Amino acid sequence: FINPVNRWPPSVGFLLLGGVSVFLLTQFYYLVRDKIPIPLLWRNISYIGSDAYDLYLTHLLILILFSRLTLYTTDNIYLLLAGFAVLFLLSVILSSLNFSYSASIFHLPVELSGARRYKVKKRYILSVIILLVFLHISFQKNPSASQYGNIVTESEVAAVLESIGRILPIERRGQDFTVSINRQWFLKSDTSARQKDSLVIKVETEAVETATSQYTYTYEIQDTDVYGQISEIIDTDYFQLVKLDHLPVGIYDLIVARIQKGKPETIQTFTIYISEPLYVAWSLDWEGFNIPQTALAQVDSLSVRHHALPVSHFINPAIFLSPATDAEKRNFADWLNNRAYMYGDEIALHLHMFTNLVAYAGIALKTEPVWGYATGDGYDVPITAYSRDELRLLFKAAFRLFADYNLPPPVGFRSGGWFMNTELFEILEESGFSYDSSGRDNTKWNNRLSSGWNLTASTRPYYPSRQDINATADNDFTVLEVPNNGGNTFERGPQALISAFRANYKGGIMPQKQALVYLSHPDWAEREFTAIDSVLTEIDTSLFSLDKGPVVYLSLYDIYELWK
Secondary structure (H helix, E strand, O other): OOOOOOOOOOOHHHHHHHHHHHHHHHHHHHHHHHHOOOHHHHHHHHHHHHOHHHHHHHHHHHHHHHHHHOOOOOOOHHHHHHHHHHHHHHHHHHHOOOOOOOOOOOOOOOOOOOOOOOOOOHHHHHHHHHHHHHHHHHHHHOOOOOOOOOOOOHHHHHHHHHHOOOOOOEEEEOOOEEEEEOOOEEEOOOOOOOOOOEEEEEEEEOOOOHHHOOOEEEEEEOOOOOEEEOOEEEOOEEEEEEEOOOOOOEEEEEEEEEEEOOEEEEEEEEEEEEEOOEEEEEEEEEOOOOOOHHHHHHHHHHHHHOOOOOEEEEEOHHHHHOOOOHHHHHHHHHHHHHHHHHHOOEEEEEEOOOHHHHHHOOOOOOOOOOOOOOOOOOOOOOHHHOOHHHHHHHHHHHHHHHHHOOOOOOOEEEEHHHOOOHHHHHHHHHOOOOEEOOOOOOOEEOOOEEOOOOOOOOOOOEOEEOOOOOOEOOOEOOOEEOOOOOEEOOOOOHHHHHHHHHHHOOOOOOOOOEEEEEEEOHHHHHHHHHHHHHHHHHHHOOEOOOOOOOEEEOOHHHHHHHHO
16 A cells, blocks of 8 residues: 555555656756756657657557567567667657647648647547548448447346346335345355345335335244344335344245234245355466466456456466566566455465476485476475475575565465475474465375375365374364365366365255365466366356355465464
8 A cells, every 4th residue: 555666556655656756857857957958958858748648648559569560578678778769769750740739849741720729630530530440340340230339138237246246136026015135145154354144124115105104014034033123214115134143054034024903914035044154265386387378367367257256376486487588477476466456366385396496495406206207307206305404495495586576475385296294294384384285185196106195075174183184183283274175177177176066065055164175277277277167157156245155265365264
């Protein structure tokens, strides 16, 4: 909010710094201009100030055209300065194509608009003509296209509101009244900001003055102590806010009645579901080979498609030692931070023992054992092959690389190949990690090495025992295990992943809270993201935000906060 480095959304510090800088620069300009009379210099500087908006627009236009015509990039400072000079010169020339009374480096000897106070620049006329030509071509190619809007139906509005997570009231109409409630699903132990634990009942009457009404309206949740009169009155409508946080998990009938001359009449009945939550997290393991650029837009698209889905990013810091340019690496880090702001994403740590990362940490390289394909780059050497002291150096190196690219210190961890043992858990505890998400079912890679786990799809988060990381005990670790119990899209197809969801949620209410964690790899996004899209589409049908069930999308850190 205050940090001037936060350019978008602009922080107060950034706006203040910009305003003060412009003010000081303006004062300096007027001071120096009077002291050093160089007419040509000051005329050009005045032009830049007078025509700044046009320069800005043409500058952007040229950059957009350049990006569409070529993918050339460079980090050579001399080429950068030369390119900027050419871009600036082109911007000046284009923004100077105007009439003789406008700010300009030069003027055209043409005057089309006559002696009027307000005149239109030629390029604006040209822009309108081009726009009209494109519209004409568009209409010719698509006769059904229209410059007028279509009528939007009520069902289409409902679909749009549902897609952004807003719930329409559940209404039941009678002859002279309408009864509605705000939602049917309520979560018992969810203390997050997403929780909505109050039922709102509304009775709309038709043109009957409440002061002279012959009816009294009541509500009752059967077999509970929740009942009373609907007493808040606004115009001809009755409202009641009902707290449900003390009711146990269950399915209840809400009865709304009206009383006339002492005789009650049930006018509507609703089903109310009070459930424990099922938290679902989608996590990404960024392996560290390179930055898969196309995956970034795909992640954004999936978040939009699936109701502002947050993502837990497990970043291998070797990605910042990869062949990608420094600009690409910083853009990637900015993208991660922006998503954390927009969607509540988390940035956690993932480690494959790449040779460049091991060398950066100052550790002697190991090439054995291997669990994968013996590629020779360290990717498939398990982290558990390294000693306690080597792991300490490795984590310190990882934290440095995160800091170098303005990423927050990670508090979540997942090891490459899901490898884990008690010694690594001790290092995580010592290094200040809050949770691990390496846990999974029993797997032996290529009949060589086992990752050390023996969990199931229904395993809940737990604090592992110091004697057995697959169990919990009194002397357990302080690092919470949030297992990758949903499976991953590299090994399994959509149906197997959906089966993990159904193993945890069979419909109806949840008797106890649970967490389900899925994993995908952006490095193989073309194959894996299609699978997770199908899985999330199935899970969307039970979302709490849409009042369809007990499922809440969260990051793994949010799950840790609600579970610890």
